[in-house]
Amino acid sequence: MVEGRVTRGTTGANRLRRVDRWITQLPVLRRTHDPFVVDLGYGASARTPLELHHRLSLVRPDVEVLGLEIDPDRVRLASEQLDRWRSHVAAARALRSARANRALRGSYGAGHVSFALGGFEVPAPGNRRASVIRAFNVLRQYDEHEVARAWQLMVARLQPGGVLVEGTCSEVGRVASWVEVTAAGPQSLTISLRLTDLEKPSIVAERLPKVLIHRNVPGERVHELITALDRHWQFNAGLSVYAPSQRWIATVTGLRADGWPVLGRPARWRLGxxxxxxxxxxxxxxxGLRRMPRS
Incomplete structure (x- = not known):
C-alpha cells in the first residue's frame, strides 16, 4: 500500500542544485558497494531525478537513481520523458559529430535512472535499500505531527549507514534547508543560501523543514540560531566589499565562537x-520530535 498523499508537484531546472551538491560529499555515497539513491516525490517532471543522477555521477559514476511518485500519471509522464531523452542521446551519438559529443558530455546521463509508483514506504526492486533518500518539498505539505512517522518509514529503507535528506527550498532553489536523518535519528540541520544580494539569513525561516518551520518563535532553539545568524551577518557587513562569501564565512565563524556546534569546514561555508x-x-x-518513535 502506497504511503502518503499527492502533493502539488511543482519543480524547475536546477531547483535542487544546493542539496544535490551537499549529497555528493556524503561518505556513504562514496563508500557504499551499492550506490542506489532514491528521489522521493520528484514532482511533475523527470527533471530533478535526472539532474540528481548527473551531479552524483561526477563523484560516483555507477550511481543509480530511482524516482518515486505517488501519482501514477506523474510516473507515466516521467517514464515517457526518459524514453524521449534516451532517444535524443542515441541520435546524438549516431551523428558522431564534435558538436554532438560536446552536448553529450554536458548532458544528464539517463542510463541508470528509473521511475516507479511509491511513497514513504520506498519500494524498490528486490527489496533493495537506498544509500541516500532525497525527499524535498514533500513533507512541507503535511502536518507537523506526521513528520516523525514519515521519517521512520523512509529510514527503515536505508542501507546500514544510509542517509535520509529531507527538506525544502524556494521556487528557484536560492534558499534551502534540510535535515540529515539516519537510523540513529536526526543528525544535523543545514541552511544553504545564495549570498549575492542576500539581505538577511532569516529569509530561510519560511523555507525551514516542516519539523522546524512552526518552531521559529522565541524560546525555541531554531529561532535562536536564525537570530544569531542575522546578528553576525549584520556585524560583518563591511566584509561585503571583498565578497559575500567572506562575509558569510565570518558570520559562521562568529556563530561557532558563540558556542554553536557548527559542522563542516570553510570550504562548505564559502558556498553559502x-x-x-x-x-x-x-x-x-x-x-515529541526530538527523536523518531521506535518501531
Whole structure:
C-alpha cells in the first residue's frame, strides 16, 4: 500500500542544485558497494531525478537513481520523458559529430535512472535499500505531527549507514534547508543560501523543514540560531566589499565562537552553507520530535 498523499508537484531546472551538491560529499555515497539513491516525490517532471543522477555521477559514476511518485500519471509522464531523452542521446551519438559529443558530455546521463509508483514506504526492486533518500518539498505539505512517522518509514529503507535528506527550498532553489536523518535519528540541520544580494539569513525561516518551520518563535532553539545568524551577518557587513562569501564565512565563524556546534569546514561555508548538530536546534522535548518513535 502506497504511503502518503499527492502533493502539488511543482519543480524547475536546477531547483535542487544546493542539496544535490551537499549529497555528493556524503561518505556513504562514496563508500557504499551499492550506490542506489532514491528521489522521493520528484514532482511533475523527470527533471530533478535526472539532474540528481548527473551531479552524483561526477563523484560516483555507477550511481543509480530511482524516482518515486505517488501519482501514477506523474510516473507515466516521467517514464515517457526518459524514453524521449534516451532517444535524443542515441541520435546524438549516431551523428558522431564534435558538436554532438560536446552536448553529450554536458548532458544528464539517463542510463541508470528509473521511475516507479511509491511513497514513504520506498519500494524498490528486490527489496533493495537506498544509500541516500532525497525527499524535498514533500513533507512541507503535511502536518507537523506526521513528520516523525514519515521519517521512520523512509529510514527503515536505508542501507546500514544510509542517509535520509529531507527538506525544502524556494521556487528557484536560492534558499534551502534540510535535515540529515539516519537510523540513529536526526543528525544535523543545514541552511544553504545564495549570498549575492542576500539581505538577511532569516529569509530561510519560511523555507525551514516542516519539523522546524512552526518552531521559529522565541524560546525555541531554531529561532535562536536564525537570530544569531542575522546578528553576525549584520556585524560583518563591511566584509561585503571583498565578497559575500567572506562575509558569510565570518558570520559562521562568529556563530561557532558563540558556542554553536557548527559542522563542516570553510570550504562548505564559502558556498553559502552552514550545518549545525541537530541537538542544537531540535524542537523542545514536549513536541515529541526530538527523536523518531521506535518501531
Amino acid at each position: 552553507e552552514v550545518t549545525v548538530a541537530w541537538d542544537a536546534v531540535a524542537p523542545l522535548p514536549e513536541t
